[in-house]
């Protein structure tokens with residue numbers, strides 16, 4: 001029995017996740033053909049999704065990583081978004097695709113979009129595996145979206161609860177929460 005089975009139930013199973021990642025990869029491949037694409041992967045939550053998606057894109061892309069934190073281990077945002085690690089190269093003139101795990105209140109993405117826009121990229125788009133519209137505090141347009149979910153605090157496939165459960169292989173919900 002896996003370590004998480006008593007506390008986590010399945011919301012989106014692994015095979016459904018992987019099938020959607022392949023579809024998104026094919027769509028991104030078509031849309032960015034002939035362009036130099038840079039993934040801006042948002043640490044830490046998007047890492048599992050970003051690694052799978054990168055392998056589903058049939059283009060020679062570059063990967064950058066940008067760390068932001070606002071939940072500080074809990075299930076409610078602190079409302080204060082901080083950059084914990086910045087990208088390693090200038091972003092000016094590049095075709096940026098932000099890779100995120102979840103748009104929940106939208107506060108993190110609102111901050112990030114403004115921050116990256118100010119660096120004058122050639123283009124800036126957003127790919128998020130999950131969207132939780134019931135908790136949105138600001139409107140975020142998602143160019144590539146995996147799944148829309150109801151108001152659950154989700155874990156797994158990169159998403160954490162108190163920094164744990166990121167390595168659960170599916171999108172799960174905490175039992176009894």
Ligand SMILES: O=P(O)(O)OC[C@H]1O[C@H](OP(=O)(O)OP(=O)(O)O)[C@H](O)[C@@H]1O
Pocket residue numbers: 042043044045046068069070071072073077100101102103104105106107108109160
């Ligand atoms: O739409 P919002 O309400 O702002 O929530 C979404 C953000 O919250 C999580 O990050 P977190 O701050 O937990 O950092 P982590 O990715 O390192 O877990 C998640 O990975 C998103 O970046």
Ligand code: HPA
Pocket residue numbers: 071102104152153154155159160161
């Ligand atoms: O539902 C969630 N789960 C984990 N991390 C999160 N960060 C924002 N929303 C969530």
